[in-house]
Amino acid sequence: MNKDSYKDMLAKVQAFHDKHDFKNTGGEELTYRIALMAEELGEISSCVTKGKSKEDLAEETADLFILLIGTAIAADFDLNQAFWDKMDKIMQRDSKMVNGRIRVSEFRIKTQRKGAENAEGRKV
Numbered sequence: 001m002n003k004d005s006y007k008d009m010l011a012k013v014q015a016f017h018d019k020h021d022f023k024n025t026g027g028e029e030l031t032y033r034i035a036l037m038a039e040e041l042g043e044i045s046s047c048v049t050k051g052k053s054k055e056d057l058a059e060e061t062a063d064l065f066i067l068l069i070g071t072a073i074a075a076d077f078d079l080n081q082a083f084w085d086k087m088d089k090i091m092q093r094d095s096k097m098v099n100g101r102i103r104v105s106e107f108r109i110k111t112q113r114k115g116a117e118n119a120e121g122r123k124v
């Protein structure tokens, strides 16, 4: 086993799913998984807001990471490929400061707002 390999992490999470038969017991149902991920995100938040240790923060982040890999199993997509595709995409994006913090986004320009006029001068 190579602990730096996504493939090996995926195999370990798959073994965890298999051990508890998540596929046939609701453990791979996406709405349930979203709730579990939200729960773990809350635990990460709690580590920050309650000043818990770095070890606690690492453990809760690992919980979310394991759930993310499991969600890729449940929804049958290649998270490794999605990661690299998305990194390529976001590396091309601009950043700007928003309320004192950096934000990297596409920063789409809003072309139409409610009450504005379209090109023909009609209200939209």
Ligand SMILES: [Mg+2]
Residues within 6 Å of the ligand: 040, 043, 059, 060, 063
């Ligand atoms: Mg947790």
